Amino acid sequence: MENQPQELAGSCKATACEEECVGLSNGRPVCLEDRFKDECLNSLKITGGMKYCFVKKFLKWHAARDSCISMGAHLLIIETEAEQNFIQRQAFGEKWWIGGTDVNSEGTYYWEHSNSALNYTNWMKNEPNGGSRENCIEVLYLGDWNDKSCYTLTYYICEK
CATH class of the missing domain: 3.10.100.10 (Mannose-Binding Protein A, subunit A)
Known part of the structure; x- marks a missing residue:
């Protein structure tokens, strides 16, 4: 996946993630639910x-x-x-x-x-x-x- 989190989850500050924030990518939080949606987009x-x-x-x-x-x-x-x-x-x-x-x-x-x-x-x-x-x-x-x-x-x- 191209937008892998670049920082550890501990670097996530207050985010809008419904579930756990797993890191940052291009300065934006990467949420577990987003990774699931991205991976499963067509399936x-x-x-x-x-x-x-x-x-x-x-x-x-x-x-x-x-x-x-x-x-x-x-x-x-x-x-x-x-x-x-x-x-x-x-x-x-x-x-x-x-x-x-x-x-x-x-x-x-x-x-x-x-x-x-x-x-x-x-x-x-x-x-x-x-x-x-x-x-x-x-x-x-x-x-x-x-x-x-x-x-x-x-x-x-x-x-x-």
Whole structure:
């Protein structure tokens, strides 16, 4: 992004940011909500009070997570069939990182952002199957979930 903040958040004085001021760019405050809006300009979807950003940049899972955090968001957590159906319609035809992993508890997937169990799943048949080599969840072309190496370059979905 061309207008990355040039100063630390501590240099933000009183600002009009609705959320946290993360720095200054060209002498003006850069707000978390602005970074989310800028990154998601053409891919922002809103439903049920949640905002979803479909980021078409290839990143590894941890970098995608960090990118979402830098926007004041997190990798997508899918909690219901209705949310899964919404995401499936929006994400059709591509692969996307979401926020599930078993990197700290092999075989037991959880949502990394909240450290909570997956109460809803949509695993593809015979998944997860990757053992210790595949620790991150991607949503596949038709909406099924797959465990994948976290080092694979994939698009990602942030949620706020």
